[in-house]
Amino acid sequence: MAQLNYDEESDALSVDLSSKKVHVSLEVSPRFILDLTASNQPTGIELLNASEVLSTLFGSRIKKSDLHKLHCTINKEAIRHKEELYATFQLGQKTAKVLIPTNYQSPVTASW
Numbered sequence: 448m449a450q451l452n453y454d455e456e457s458d459a460l461s462v463d464l465s466s467k468k469v470h471v472s473l474e475v476s477p478r479f480i481l482d483l484t485a486s487n488q489p490t491g492i493e494l495l496n497a498s499e500v501l502s503t504l505f506g507s508r509i510k511k512s513d514l515h516k517l518h519c520t521i522n523k524e525a526i527r528h529k530e531e532l533y534a535t536f537q538l539g540q541k542t543a544k545v546l547i548p549t550n551y552q553s554p555v556t557a558s559w
Contacts, residue, residue, distance in 0.1 A: 449462045453517065459493060462493070462494075464547075468490075480493040505541045
């Protein structure tokens, strides 16, 4: 199970995928930040406006106070001969699965 840290005041949820050092953080969508190692491996994700994002994913309103009960697992799945990384969020009986982008290259290392 991935390590979760939810900050209710800022409504930000961070998910630690590994203990590897973060080299760069990329905003891959308006509410999704991906942390990468120097070798462009995902090491963490952060959801901004987490209660809103997860309410949309779960299909019903999620209270900020309930996000402390959230669980997350990270899984690799082979899809069309390519391995994809997914985060599966669970809150009570509700689950939501999110693809974690792994094909991003840090603009810092891309120019080297």
